Amino acid sequence: MKTTEHVLFERSEMKARHLVRKKIREHVADKTKLPILIFPEGTCINNTSVMMFKKGSFEVGGTIHPVAIKYDPRFGDAFWNSMKYSMMTYAFKLMTSWAIVCNVWYLPPMVKEEEEDAVHFADRVKAVIAARGGMSVLPWDGGLKRKKVKESFKQEQQKKYCQIV
Numbered sequence: 001m002k003t004t005e006h007v008l009f010e011r012s013e014m015k016a017r018h019l020v021r022k023k024i025r026e027h028v029a030d031k032t033k034l035p036i037l038i039f040p041e042g043t044c045i046n047n048t049s050v051m052m053f054k055k056g057s058f059e060v061g062g063t064i065h066p067v068a069i070k071y072d073p074r075f076g077d078a079f080w081n082s083m084k085y086s087m088m089t090y091a092f093k094l095m096t097s098w099a100i101v102c103n104v105w106y107l108p109p110m111v112k113e114e115e116e117d118a119v120h121f122a123d124r125v126k127a128v129i130a131a132r133g134g135m136s137v138l139p140w141d142g143g144l145k146r147k148k149v150k151e152s153f154k155q156e157q158q159k160k161y162c163q164i165v
Contacts, residue, residue, distance in 0.1 A: 005033070021056060028062035035065065040122065041141070046079050047071050050130040052141040053122040058112065066107040066125050068133040075099040105132045 007023050009016040027033050040053035047070060058064070071078045076097020080090045094100070107128055112121040130137045140153075 007036075017056065021060060024057075024060045028060055040126075045138075046081070047073065047135075049136045049138045050126050050133070051138045053126050054141070055118040055122050058118040058122040058125070061112070064110045064121075064125055066110060066129050068103075068105040068107060068129045070103050070133040070135065072101040072103065075101055078102070103133075107132060 005027070007020055007027075009020045024036060027036055038057045040057045041051045045051055073079075076094065076099060078094065078100050080087075082090075085093070110121075110125055110128070112118070116124070127137055129135075
């Protein structure tokens with residue numbers, strides 16, 4: 001990774017976030033550099049949905065070239081359920097599967113509209129990717145897989161349900 005232009009950071013450190021944003025802005029501004037590959041979900045999910053995108057990728061400006069990727073699990077499932085399988089078990093399943101097949105769709109470039117903030121831009125890009133991949137859109141991030149749901153989030157969903165009923 002040191003021979004290429006990777007931008008590594010620790011997500012929990014606020015200073016690192018600002019430094020990464022600065023490095024990405026500089027990279028995007030330099031037209032001689034290759035595009036940056038970013039996975040804005042921050043984690044993988046089970047191939048049925050697209051989770052909330054981290055907004056930082058959409059704050060730096062530039063053109064976004066969305067790509068929808070969806071694995072076809074018929075010959076082997078690329079999804080790792082870390083709550084169910086250890087890394088070694090997952091690696092064994094992956095290496096002994098018949099094939100790992102995925103569909104990749106390169107979507108039209110998108111730019112942030114003037115009245116849009118980073119969150120709305122990320123949501124718009126996410127919706128386009130989900131629609132092309134035939135997946136649903138989730139309003140939460142990957143942290144929900146490993147953490148308890150906040151009580152305020154539960155209450156908000158309960159209120160919405162009560163209004164429907």
